[in-house]
Amino acid sequence: MAQSNIPSTCFFMILCLSLVIHTQSCDKSQSRSEKAALFVFGDSSFDVGNNNYFNTSSRANYHPYGETFFKYPTGRFSNGRLIPDFITEYAELPLLPPYLQPGYIDYRKGVNFASAGAGALLETRQGFVISLKTQIGYFKNVSRLLREKLGEAEAITLLSKAVFLFSVGANDYSFLFDTNSSALDSFSREEFVGLVIGNISSAIEEIYKTGGRKFGLQNVRPMACVPYARVVAAAKYNMSCLDQTTPFVQSHNKELSKLLLKLNNQLRGFRFSFSDYFTFVKERMDHPLKYGFKEGMVACCGSGPYRGIFSCGGKIVKEYYLCGNVSEYVFFDSAHPTERAYQQFAEQAWNGKASLKGSYNLKQLFKS
Numbered sequence: 001m002a003q004s005n006i007p008s009t010c011f012f013m014i015l016c017l018s019l020v021i022h023t024q025s026c027d028k029s030q031s032r033s034e035k036a037a038l039f040v041f042g043d044s045s046f047d048v049g050n051n052n053y054f055n056t057s058s059r060a061n062y063h064p065y066g067e068t069f070f071k072y073p074t075g076r077f078s079n080g081r082l083i084p085d086f087i088t089e090y091a092e093l094p095l096l097p098p099y100l101q102p103g104y105i106d107y108r109k110g111v112n113f114a115s116a117g118a119g120a121l122l123e124t125r126q127g128f129v130i131s132l133k134t135q136i137g138y139f140k141n142v143s144r145l146l147r148e149k150l151g152e153a154e155a156i157t158l159l160s161k162a163v164f165l166f167s168v169g170a171n172d173y174s175f176l177f178d179t180n181s182s183a184l185d186s187f188s189r190e191e192f193v194g195l196v197i198g199n200i201s202s203a204i205e206e207i208y209k210t211g212g213r214k215f216g217l218q219n220v221r222p223m224a225c226v227p228y229a230r231v232v233a234a235a236k237y238n239m240s241c242l243d244q245t246t247p248f249v250q251s252h253n254k255e256l257s258k259l260l261l262k263l264n265n266q267l268r269g270f271r272f273s274f275s276d277y278f279t280f281v282k283e284r285m286d287h288p289l290k291y292g293f294k295e296g297m298v299a300c301c302g303s304g305p306y307r308g309i310f311s312c313g314g315k316i317v318k319e320y321y322l323c324g325n326v327s328e329y330v331f332f333d334s335a336h337p338t339e340r341a342y343q344q345f346a347e348q349a350w351n352g353k354a355s356l357k358g359s360y361n362l363k364q365l366f367k368s
């Protein structure tokens with residue numbers, strides 16, 4: 001094995017030597033060809049295990065989570081990989097570790113800060129999640145370490161090439177209705193959505209200030225009729241779906257698009273990729289067969305009607321049902337999509353046609 005490496009090592013040495021002559025810097029040419037890093041923020045659609053490292057009930061580190069792909073529970077709220085796992089694969093990066101994982105992490109490739117249950121607001125599941133604000137705080141520390149390690153110029157280059165991916169907002173609205181929060185009485189819908197969008201805007205601007213330029217955002221999926229919401233709706237409101245969430249989701253999605261268009265006009269060098277997660281999930285819930293699924297409304301794993309009682313794995317409620325073929329389902333547990341659904345979405349976000357003026361797809365964003 002060592003022997004077979006010699007010719008290629010020689011080749012690179014010769015290549016580097018000739019580059020030294022021509023550009024006076026072999027190192028520089030190497031860093032130029034490195035893949036753009038990926039930094040990930042948000043909630044359970046993106047959390048690859050951060051919640052395993054502090055005391056919270058918002059965890060998926062037990063059977064049968066992770067079983068299909070990883071063969072063991074990693075903390076991901078699905079049967080296998082999540083959206084950022086597929087994006088790193090397409091971007092030819094290694095799988096990103098959760099930021100809180102002990103041990104050495106090579107931040108030059110990026111890292112994952114997301115936390116299942118987190119929203120854009122501090123109050124959302126406070127104490128059980130890493131808030132968006134803390135996630136940004138972690139990132140600022142990483143950016144400081146990169147500056148110390150690489151020097152200002154190289155760190156700026158790395159950050160300006162890196163992609164910053166967000167999935168956030170859904171938990172702010174689900175928390176509001178799951179808990180019948182007092183915020184429902186103290187804020188109008190416009191005000192509440194304004195707080196959520198305002199915090200997302202601050203997060204982007206904070207990263208921009210450190211040198212980040214490329215941002216990937218997705219809107220919020222339909223919430224009213226996902227399996228767990230139907231159980232909440234029946235129990236709390238005697239309704240078949242949690243229809244109260246719909247105007248919030250619609251308003252959020254409208255405001256998010258407006259925010260991206262605004263930032264694109266205001267911030268020099270800003271680039272973004274917007275993905276319409278709402279339409280993606282709605283299509284598959286309404287027409288599962290069209291996309292190769294058999295079931296779009298009932299979860300694979302859970303109990304009660306639509307398997308909407310959050311009991312997959314038997315940690316909270318002991319009895320639960322696990323389907324025979326997870327690939328037939330859009331939802332793995334009562335709130336989270338299957339790996340197959342996530343894969344379809346990641347492909348669309350990577351390759352798809354931009355649905356917002358000025359937006360790139362993720363492939364173009366990485367290459368840009």
Ligand SMILES: *[C@@H]1O[C@H](CO)[C@@H](O)[C@H](O)[C@H]1NC(C)=O
Nearest residue numbers: 054055056057058126127128
């Ligand atoms: C974790 O949190 C739970 C509930 O908040 C508490 O009862 C428990 O003592 C905590 N465990 C540790 C190790 O701190």
Ligand SMILES: *[C@@H]1O[C@H](CO)[C@@H](O)[C@H](O)[C@H]1NC(C)=O
Nearest residue numbers: 120121122123133199202203
């Ligand atoms: C976000 O919202 C909360 C209110 O829930 C606020 O206290 C916090 O400072 C806001 N800002 C950021 C950047 O998270």
Ligand SMILES: *[C@@H]1O[C@H](CO)[C@@H](O)[C@H](O)[C@H]1NC(C)=O
Nearest residue numbers: 134135136137138139140141
């Ligand atoms: C960032 O690092 C400083 C110094 O090591 C530490 O005090 C602070 O708590 C860190 N911030 C976050 C959000 O982890």
Ligand SMILES: *[C@@H]1O[C@H](CO)[C@@H](O)[C@H](O)[C@H]1NC(C)=O
Nearest residue numbers: 179180181182183184185186
């Ligand atoms: C919260 O619940 C109480 C009683 O269940 C109800 O009277 C109130 O209207 C609810 N708040 C909102 C804003 O839905």
Ligand SMILES: *[C@@H]1O[C@H](CO)[C@@H](O)[C@H](O)[C@H]1NC(C)=O
Nearest residue numbers: 233234235236237238239240
């Ligand atoms: C729930 O709603 C149905 C009609 O939608 C009504 O017949 C029933 O009495 C309601 N149940 C309760 C407990 O309010």
Ligand SMILES: *[C@@H]1O[C@H](CO)[C@@H](O)[C@H](O)[C@H]1NC(C)=O
Nearest residue numbers: 292293294325326327328329
């Ligand atoms: C599981 O379902 C998928 C999608 O319908 C199908 O392609 C696959 O053949 C099924 N696997 C088994 C073992 O039945």
